[in-house]
Amino acid sequence: xxKFEREDHLLEHSYDEIQEYDNPLPRWWVYxxxxxxxxxxxxxxxYHMTGQGAPVAQxxxxxxxxxxxxxxxxxxxxxKPEEANLAAMLANPASIEEGKALYPSRCMPCxxxxxxxLVGPNLTDDHWIHTKGTLAGIYNVIDKGVPxxxxxxxxxxxxxxxxxxxxxxxxxxxxxxxxxxxxxEGEQIAPSWLKK
Amino acid sequence: xxxxxxxxxxxxxxxxxxxxxxxxxxxxxxxxxxxxVGVILALQLPKPEANLGLPYTTFGRLRPLHTNAVIFAFAxxxxxxxxxxxLQRLLKARMFSDLLSxxxxxxxxxxxxxxxxxxxxxxxxxxxxxxxxxxIDISIALVWVIFGVNFFGTVAKRRERHLxxxxxxxxxxxxxxxxxxxxxxxxxPVEFLKSYSVYAGVQDAFMxxxxxxxxxxxxxxxxxxxxxxxxxxxxxxxxxxSYRLSILHxxxxxFMYIWAGPHHLHYTALPEWASTLGMLFSVMLWMPSWGGMxxxxxTLRGAWHKVADDVVLKFFVAAxxxxxxxTFEGPMMSIKSVNSxxxxxxxxxxxxxxGALGWNGLLTAGMLYWLAPRxxxxxxxxxxxxxxxxxxxxxxxxxxxxxxxxxxxxxxxMWRAFDxxxxxxxxxxxxxxxxxxxxxxxRLVGGLMYFGGMCLMAYNLAMTWxxxxxxxxxxxxxxxxxSSQPVPAEKIVSPMEEEKAPVAGVAYSLxxxxxxxxxxxxxxxxxxxxxxxxxxxxxxxxxxxIPTFLIRSNVPTISSVTPYSPxxxxxxDIYIRExxxxxxxxxxxxxxxxxxxxxEYSKPGEFVYxxxxxxxxxxxxxxxxxxxxxxxHLWHVRHxxxxxxxxxxxxxxxxxxxxxxxxxxxxxxGRVNAMAMLGVPYGESINRAGEFARQQARQIGSEIAAxxxxxxxxxxxIVALIAYMQRLGTDIKKAPAEPPGQPVKTAEAx
Numbered sequence: 001x002x003k004f005e006r007e008d009h010l011l012e013h014s015y016d017e018i019q020e021y022d023n024p025l026p027r028w029w030v031y032x033x034x035x036x037x038x039x040x041x042x043x044x045x046x047y048h049m050t051g052q053g054a055p056v057a058q059x060x061x062x063x064x065x066x067x068x069x070x071x072x073x074x075x076x077x078x079x080k081p082e083e084a085n086l087a088a089m090l091a092n093p094a095s096i097e098e099g100k101a102l103y104p105s106r107c108m109p110c111x112x113x114x115x116x117x118l119v120g121p122n123l124t125d126d127h128w129i130h131t132k133g134t135l136a137g138i139y140n141v142i143d144k145g146v147p148x149x150x151x152x153x154x155x156x157x158x159x160x161x162x163x164x165x166x167x168x169x170x171x172x173x174x175x176x177x178x179x180x181x182x183x184x185e186g187e188q189i190a191p192s193w194l195k196k
Numbered sequence: 197x198x199x200x201x202x203x204x205x206x207x208x209x210x211x212x213x214x215x216x217x218x219x220x221x222x223x224x225x226x227x228x229x230x231x232x233v234g235v236i237l238a239l240q241l242p243k244p245e246a247n248l249g250l251p252y253t254t255f256g257r258l259r260p261l262h263t264n265a266v267i268f269a270f271a272x273x274x275x276x277x278x279x280x281x282x283l284q285r286l287l288k289a290r291m292f293s294d295l296l297s298x299x300x301x302x303x304x305x306x307x308x309x310x311x312x313x314x315x316x317x318x319x320x321x322x323x324x325x326x327x328x329x330x331x332i333d334i335s336i337a338l339v340w341v342i343f344g345v346n347f348f349g350t351v352a353k354r355r356e357r358h359l360x361x362x363x364x365x366x367x368x369x370x371x372x373x374x375x376x377x378x379x380x381x382x383x384x385p386v387e388f389l390k391s392y393s394v395y396a397g398v399q400d401a402f403m404x405x406x407x408x409x410x411x412x413x414x415x416x417x418x419x420x421x422x423x424x425x426x427x428x429x430x431x432x433x434x435x436x437x438s439y440r441l442s443i444l445h446x447x448x449x450x451f452m453y454i455w456a457g458p459h460h461l462h463y464t465a466l467p468e469w470a471s472t473l474g475m476l477f478s479v480m481l482w483m484p485s486w487g488g489m490x491x492x493x494x495t496l497r498g499a500w501h502k503v504a505d506d507v508v509l510k511f512f513v514a515a516x517x518x519x520x521x522x523t524f525e526g527p528m529m530s531i532k533s534v535n536s537x538x539x540x541x542x543x544x545x546x547x548x549x550x551g552a553l554g555w556n557g558l559l560t561a562g563m564l565y566w567l568a569p570r571x572x573x574x575x576x577x578x579x580x581x582x583x584x585x586x587x588x589x590x591x592x593x594x595x596x597x598x599x600x601x602x603x604x605x606x607x608x609x610m611w612r613a614f615d616x617x618x619x620x621x622x623x624x625x626x627x628x629x630x631x632x633x634x635x636x637x638x639r640l641v642g643g644l645m646y647f648g649g650m651c652l653m654a655y656n657l658a659m660t661w662x663x664x665x666x667x668x669x670x671x672x673x674x675x676x677x678x679s680s681q682p683v684p685a686e687k688i689v690s691p692m693e694e695e696k697a698p699v700a701g702v703a704y705s706l707x708x709x710x711x712x713x714x715x716x717x718x719x720x721x722x723x724x725x726x727x728x729x730x731x732x733x734x735x736x737x738x739x740x741x742i743p744t745f746l747i748r749s750n751v752p753t754i755s756s757v758t759p760y761s762p763x764x765x766x767x768x769d770i771y772i773r774e775x776x777x778x779x780x781x782x783x784x785x786x787x788x789x790x791x792x793x794x795x796e797y798s799k800p801g802e803f804v805y806x807x808x809x810x811x812x813x814x815x816x817x818x819x820x821x822x823x824x825x826x827x828x829h830l831w832h833v834r835h836x837x838x839x840x841x842x843x844x845x846x847x848x849x850x851x852x853x854x855x856x857x858x859x860x861x862x863x864x865x866g867r868v869n870a871m872a873m874l875g876v877p878y879g880e881s882i883n884r885a886g887e888f889a890r891q892q893a894r895q896i897g898s899e900i901a902a903x904x905x906x907x908x909x910x911x912x913x914i915v916a917l918i919a920y921m922q923r924l925g926t927d928i929k930k931a932p933a934e935p936p937g938q939p940v941k942t943a944e945a946x
Binding site: 010011013015016018019020021022023024025026029032033036037039040043044047048055056057059060063064067070071074078104105108109110119147148149150152156157158159 | 286430472797831
């Protein structure tokens with residue numbers, strides 16, 4: 001056939017003086033077009049007829065199984081929010097600095113710039129609502145939140161060591177008596193880390 | 197033109213260029229308006245204060261105005277300019293009716309003005325590019341019919357036997373846009389400017405993107421291809437490269453485009469088979485789309501030297517090149533694995549602006565510069581300014597696109613990044629937004645350059661217009677009328693025949709078939725041609741629509757999913773009014789990065805009462821499908837009043853009026869009843885919607901006060917919105933019991 005293809009053969013018709021050539025389709029154009037069609041047929045067969053291609057939900061389950069396995073492995077090695085570990089962080093100025101850096105974008109909107117309390121309670125007094133005045137209690141509130149009261153569970157966004165640092169920073173605010181402090185709420189308890 | 201076919205008497209006629217001039221001015225004016233709104237939106241992302249704190253100018257309300265203005269006002273008027281100019285000449289006939297032409301023009305401008313008023317006021321159907329409320333939708337349908345009658349009337353009284361390829365594309369556009377508009381806009385009117393889509397959830401999403409994608413196809417692609425086929429050979433004074441390529445790419449494009457819509461819904465609750473079909477037909481569309489590019493660019497063979505001096509050709513070459521880029525990128529982004537990264541990001545924004553600014557915008561500009569001396573019958577005021585427009589505009593597009601590509605890929609990768617402990621690297625959504633702010637500034641600069649080019653063109657055209665003659669000449673043309681006698685078949689000599697190739701006669705016939713002799717016959721039978729176009733479009737649509745609506749397993753029933761309470765429905769209407777879907781999706785995809793961030797992935801059965809669906813297409817803010825119960829009411833109150841009080845770096849605009857405006861319970865009964873008409877099982881609420889709404893509002897109002905928030909909010913819009921947001925995505929977490937006070941049947945796939 002190719003032999004008989006006419007290059008730049010002008011067709012007789014013209015429309016408002018526009019003429020048309022009868023050039024053959026570019027070879028590459030035809031080949032790619034066929035290739036996309038063949039690909040599509042095989043793709044459809046693979047995913048929707050033979051059952052070999054995994055459906056999205058199945059791929060997702062596999063992905064999650066892998067992720068959960070990794071999480072379990074990591075959890076065994078990670079920072080443990082025990083009272084002693086947290087007390088060590090409170091004694092370490094570097095940890096307090098780390099917590100201080102995490103504070104503004106997460107805690108400030110509800111607890112104020114210096115922990116004086118806004119919507120959320122005052123963090124600087126000796127009154128405790130959920131924590132019983134323990135470091136592990138503060139950690140737990142930051143980690144799990146108090147959804148009923150609007151405290152966000154930060155455990156989905158922060159790592160245990162970061163929550164530990166925040167705990168240390170918050171504990172360090174105790175007794176700072178900032179301006180505009182909110183009235184104390186909850187039970188008055190001497191903080192655990194000052195006992196002994 | 198073959199003289200033998202025409203045996204009618206000679207007739208004299210003129211062309212109506214006055215209507216073309218009107219459409220050309222409307223194109224320029226709405227182009228500037230639509231792009232100015234775009235520039236303002238581009239500024240609002242890095243600087244939310246740029247909305248001046250007014251409800252009417254928030255991102256969620258202005259973005260629909262921008263998209264509607266540039267698509268339907270700018271590109272729409274550009275299409276009508278091109279069609280009214282070229283159609284008359286290609287058919288050797290004045291438009292069918294000058295009155296219809298005027299009705300079409302003024303009707304369309306009226307619709308645009310109505311859109312420009314209602315969208316900032318918050319009247320919206322909540323479906324992208326189809327936001328206009330039902331009275332405007334009906335006007336659109338009417339004006340489109342006027343256009344169609346005028347168009348086909350002109351075809352009927354033509355003096356040119358065959359239809360040129362440009363006209364094929366116009367026909368496809370007119371027929372398909374009518375079908376798309378009518379079927380996607382099906383809604384139950386509730387109030388003068390309020391309606392609910394008759395489709396819900398998965399089906400509504402399917403219809404919307406069948407429409408949305410084919411608005412791109414049959415509003416922004418095929419009419420512009422038709423214009424390219426007329427204006428490109430005219431400007432280059434060269435024959436079209438290949439008639440056969442025109443035929444093949446026209447029919448493949450028309451047939452395949454229609455299937456591609458579901459690629460906008462990959463990994464969503466849309467059934468997987470539909471998603472796959474959308475992807476595969478998009479991949480197969482690559483070459484049919486490129487057929488237009490090839491025919492455009494190869495038409496310039498032997499005329500490339502002209503491109504250097506002719507600014508019109510520069511615009512056309514750049515436009516066709518951008519078309520080629522977009523139509524390669526489109527199929528690529530429709531591949532599921534690519535889409536999983538690109539979806540919901542600025543990558544899509546880059547893609548559409550490559551097409552819109554590059555292909556539609558530059559082609560329109562080239563056409564207007566070519567038309568100006570002909571319409572105003574004088575020389576173009578300044579070639580230099582036109583050159584400046586070309587270079588400024590093109591560099592502007594590139595800046596815009598590069599900025600948005602980087603922004604899109606950056607955010608896409610940040611969303612899916614996990615650290616070595618199996619946690620999201622960027623769990624805080626706003627962190628991924630802040631990273632984009634520098635690119636938003638670059639995009640603004642690119643957009644301003646493009647906008648500046650449009651202003652230069654307006655000035656250039658105005659100055660050209662000022663130099664017009666006192667009275668426009670109206671040349672009289674002469675051509676024989678078409679005879680009503682049957683037309684003898686044209687004799688087509690195939691190359692083999694011509695060379696008397698030593699093959700059997702059947703080979704000659706086969707070759708003639710391949711040379712599209714059969715198509716030549718269709719081209720002189722506009723009715724047959726139009727019917728085949730309609731058949732191609734409708735058949736392809738039904739292949740997807742019928743299973744989407746009829747196969748029950750597409751939307752497995754979830755028995756705990758119940759209708760929105762009356763107050764939640766009012767809240768949902770506020771969500772739609774404020775255009776929240778422009779920045780927030782409600783569709784968690786089955787990917788670990790999404791479920792870790794937002795919660796369980798979204799199931800088809802959760803949306804059966806969503807008239808319309810609100811899945812969204814871009815996450816400028818986080819997904820909201822699982823936001824229900826995530827924050828306390830008070831958090832929402834403070835966040836809506838000022839988003840930066842809860843998220844210090846947020847770029848969301850404040851909505852303080854929600855705390856002061858009354859909910860307006862008088863509307864709720866009508867709205868519940870409309871939903872019930874659509875088959876939502878509302879039970880007792882059909883009679884007591886207002887009572888139930890007040891009851892729930894009082895409850896939420898007192899909970900806000902108990903959390904330490906302000907009192908007296910119960911009857912304010914914020915409470916309705918909170919009721920809706922707190923409900924979002926929570927049904928599947930409930931036991932499949934019937935909530936008290938709301939006797940409802942179980943959800944069914946409908």
